[in-house]
Amino acid sequence: MFTPQTGGAWYGYIAGAIVASIVLIVILTQLPQRARKWVLFTVTFLGGLFYALEFFLPTHEMMIEGNKAEGNFLTPFVVPMANILPALSSFAVGLGVINLFQLHTKRVLKWNLDSINSVVFFVAMILMTVAHIMAKRPHPSEFVTSLQKILFDGALQSLDATMFSIIAFYITSAAYRAFRVRSLEATLLLATAIIVMLGQITIGQLLTSSLPDYLHIEVVRNWILTKVNAPATRAIAVGLGIGSLAVGLRIWLGLERGSYFEN
Amino acid sequence: MEHATLGVRILVPLFSLCIVAMILVARKRDLFIRRIxxxxxxxxxxxxxxxxxxxxxxxxxxxxxxxxxxxxxxxxxxxxxxxxxxxxxxxxxxxxxxxxxxxxxxxxxxxxxxxxxxxxxxxxxxxxxxxxxxxxxxxxxxxxxxxxxxxxxxxxxxxxxxxxxxxxxxxxxxxxxxxxxxxxxxxxxxxxxxxxxxxxxxxxxxxxxxxxREPTQLGSIVGQDIAKWLILLTIILGCALVSIGAATSSPIGANFTQFFK
The missing domain is CATH 3.40.50 (Rossmann fold)
Known part of the structure; x- marks a missing residue:
């Protein structure tokens, strides 16, 4: 069931999966709210149980997909289980696209100054989808290849890089506000930032080179980062880890009241 | 694939037990949570x-x-x-x-x-x-x-x-x-x-x-706090055992840290 199929079997599996999905969706929509929540709870619990048992059960050396690895009797099913997720997410991408189409169609139909953005959205989306599909076909024409390169490498990546570079300016404005000396905390923050920044560059190291070793700015900077900053960050990480475990447990065991299992 | 070590096999179920136990307690009595x-x-x-x-x-x-x-x-x-x-x-x-x-x-x-x-x-x-x-x-x-x-x-x-x-x-x-x-x-x-x-x-x-202010979630927070106290106590115990191990050349500290690797 979890091995790739070819030829007629492939078509059979695709058709079977589509029929099974439709049947499942119809059954789920027909079920009363309470029963549907029980189905959700059961699937969530079994899914969580699978990963929990696979993680906690003792392991031994075994062959997984032709390679030697540590695992238990559930380990060979981890990859097939993970392969189900892209199938689910592909359905979700469809939902996302429908949402975008609904929103922007309404805006174009209403037509005001902002509607031009929605027109640009439609043009870009259709153009990029067509160019990418055409470019992935065997022996694409030079025009299609160039168009795809212009849209994806020339436009999209450059726009991504532009947004990323804007962060530099935002960091400057945020740092200016944070480091204004208005309170004891802000002053401490400013002093620490100056030490860490000067400790990072050669001029700072040069400034303190005549002082005893333990007062060299790079030593102080290192002390701040490893003895003050790192423990605080680790303490936050411990709290977050436990918090994440608690939320996971509540969802897994159906203890969470609210949107998912219980009203 | 990553799998649990002995320490994880003991600690994660222990923390989970604390959280679930406090959720059950919270459903029966009020619990306090500080202002955020x-x-x-x-x-x-x-x-x-x-x-x-x-x-x-x-x-x-x-x-x-x-x-x-x-x-x-x-x-x-x-x-x-x-x-x-x-x-x-x-x-x-x-x-x-x-x-x-x-x-x-x-x-x-x-x-x-x-x-x-x-x-x-x-x-x-x-x-x-x-x-x-x-x-x-x-x-x-x-x-x-x-x-x-x-x-x-x-x-x-x-x-x-x-x-x-x-x-x-x-x-x-x-x-x-x-x-x-x-x-x-x-x-x-x-x-x-x-x-x-x-x-x-x-x-x-x-x-x-x-x-x-839902009891299940309040109980979960108190359970998390107990788990954090357990971690803090483990850290203090670890520091003490490693120091004793270093001072007496005994493997007690190394054995303790090995348990969590």
């Missing part, structure tokens, strides 16, 4: 948006690995409470969504928030918008949304990366009151610099309990 300033400011932020007659932007972040995951669900739980408050004040809230898998979940949660407040007819599905699942395109879209709508309040919960500052600074520029919370330790400083209130660390996971 950032969360207390939510009503103030919603009230300000109402007074100004401008919308609020509630973002649930990008997530760690994508899809429906705990960090984003927690953000959605917090945002659901914000939406309930906004429904009471009749203030519009716009929710940009990064991951298409989160779109139906978000829609359902928001619809339920409207229903719980007795205003299901006010729910507008257009306010829950899937923008894109590209990091900087999403940042640009959210920043544009904040600027165009002149948001009076922005709520940034969930997992963020470098784009956090782009959104938060845009909110700062339009004069929005901003409340943020993220488990991404690298982004907390940026939020602190740009936002009015930031919830940090495990306050993020305590937020929904604090807002709802």
């Amino acid at each position: 300033q950032g969360l207390s400011a939510i009503e103030e932020a919603v009230g300000r948006a109402t007074e100004m007659g401008r919308p609020m932007i509630c973002c649930t972040g990008l997530g760690v690995e994508g899809g429906v995951e705990i960090v984003t669900l927690q953000a959605l739980a917090i945002v659901s409470h914000i939406i309930r408050t906004s429904v009471r004040f009749a203030t519009r809230a716009i929710l940009p969504v990064y991951d298409p898998q989160m779109l139906p979940v978000t829609e359902e949660a928001v619809r339920e928030a409207y229903t719980l407040e007795g205003r299901p007819d006010s729910f507008n599905s257009e306010d829950i918008r899937f923008l894109t699942n590209r990091q900087f395109a999403f940042a640009a879209s959210v920043a544009g949304l904040i600027a165009r709508e002149k948001a009076a309040a922005t709520f940034l919960f969930g997992y963020y990366y470098a784009e956090a500052l782009i959104m938060a600074e845009t909110g700062q520029q339009v004069g929005a009151i901003q409340i943020a919370g993220t488990p991404a330790t690298t982004q907390i400083p940026f939020f602190i610099a740009s936002c009015d209130y930031v919830i940090i660390g495990d306050e993020y996971y305590a937020a929904s309990a604090y807002l709802s």
Whole structure:
């Protein structure tokens, strides 16, 4: 069931999966709210149980997909289980696209100054989808290849890089506000930032080179980062880890009241 | 594949037991949870948006690995409470969504928030918008949304990366009151610099309990605190045993640390 199929079997599996999905969706929509929540709870619990048992059960050396690895009797099913997720997410991408189409169609139909953005959205989306599909076909024409390169490498990546570079300016404005000396905390923050920044560059190291070793700015900077900053960050990480475990447990065991299992 | 070591096999079930036990206790008696300033400011932020007659932007972040995951669900739980408050004040809230898998979940949660407040007819599905699942395109879209709508309040919960500052600074520029919370330790400083209130660390996971005062969640928070006390005691014990081991040349400290590797 979890091995790739070819030829007629492939078509059979695709058709079977589509029929099974439709049947499942119809059954789920027909079920009363309470029963549907029980189905959700059961699937969530079994899914969580699978990963929990696979993680906690003792392991031994075994062959997984032709390679030697540590695992238990559930380990060979981890990859097939993970392969189900892209199938689910592909359905979700469809939902996302429908949402975008609904929103922007309404805006174009209403037509005001902002509607031009929605027109640009439609043009870009259709153009990029067509160019990418055409470019992935065997022996694409030079025009299609160039168009795809212009849209994806020339436009999209450059726009991504532009947004990323804007962060530099935002960091400057945020740092200016944070480091204004208005309170004891802000002053401490400013002093620490100056030490860490000067400790990072050669001029700072040069400034303190005549002082005893333990007062060299790079030593102080290192002390701040490893003895003050790192423990605080680790303490936050411990709290977050436990918090994440608690939320996971509540969802897994159906203890969470609210949107998912219980009203 | 990663698998549990002996230490993990003992500690994780022990912590889980503490959490589940306290959830059961909380269903029978009241538990106390301290004040979290950032969360207390939510009503103030919603009230300000109402007074100004401008919308609020509630973002649930990008997530760690994508899809429906705990960090984003927690953000959605917090945002659901914000939406309930906004429904009471009749203030519009716009929710940009990064991951298409989160779109139906978000829609359902928001619809339920409207229903719980007795205003299901006010729910507008257009306010829950899937923008894109590209990091900087999403940042640009959210920043544009904040600027165009002149948001009076922005709520940034969930997992963020470098784009956090782009959104938060845009909110700062339009004069929005901003409340943020993220488990991404690298982004907390940026939020602190740009936002009015930031919830940090495990306050993020305590937020929904604090807002709802729901016994299950309050019990879970107390269970987490017990687990943290156990970790603290283990750290102190570890420090003592390693020091004793070093002073007496005994393997006791090494054996203890080996247990957790």
